[in-house]
Amino acid sequence: MKLKVIVTLKNGVLDPQGKAIQQTLNGMNFSEVKEVRQGKYFDIEINTNDENKAKDKxxxxxxxxxxxxxxxxxxxL
Amino acid sequence: MKLKVIVTLKNGVLDPQGKAIQQTLNGMNFSEVKEVRQGKYFDIEINTNDENKAKDKxxxxxxxxxxxxxxxxxxxL
Structure with missing residues (x-):
């Protein structure tokens, strides 16, 4: 089965990459963008059909x- | 309002970073991991309360x- 994972920075941790994206968007006429924070996303395919076991792993x-x-x-997710 | 965006590689596009993570996991006794694909995640805060307009933007x-x-x-999302 396939599980999805999102990893994000905790609140309060500076995110210079997100800030750079926000400033770029503001400069591209998306002035309504107030904040961007970037995270990571993983699609993990795991060899089991037991959802609880897969989530634990x-x-x-x-x-x-x-x-x-x-x-x-x-x-x- | 806040919107979340996930950007993933299309099927068929090689993902060496995901492959490296998969091999590392396999080497850490997570032998049941068959495939990992990595993507990007963005949290975007946008200055509007109109959900449709925000999504279009x-x-x-x-x-x-x-x-x-x-x-x-x-x-x-």
Whole structure:
């Protein structure tokens, strides 16, 4: 089965990449854009049909590799 | 209001970064991981309360800046 994971910076952590995108958009006549924050997205295909087991595994992957829990949060969809 | 955008590589486009993550996970005893594909995620805060207008604007941003439509797809959540 396939699981989706979104990793985002925690609130309060500076996001210079998102800021750069926001300023670029403002300069392209999208003046209504107030803030952009960028994150990462992962599509993970995992060899099991047990949804709970798959979610547990993916959560472990997030903690060990995909997210830096000091500055990032993750969400499994 | 806040909109979320996911930008992913189209099917068939090679994703060496996702492949590297998959191999790393396999080497960390997550042998059940069959494929990983990485994408980008954006949280966009936009100065309007009209949801349709906001979506139209964000779609325009995706086409002009956030996604490379030759190799990427976008989804507005």
């Amino acid at each position: 993916v959560e472990e992957m997030c903690k060990k590799l995909l997210a830096n829990l000091v500055i990032e949060d993750y969400k499994i | 964000v779609e325009e941003m995706c086409k002009k800046l956030l996604a490379n439509l030759v190799i990427e797809d976008y989804k507005i």
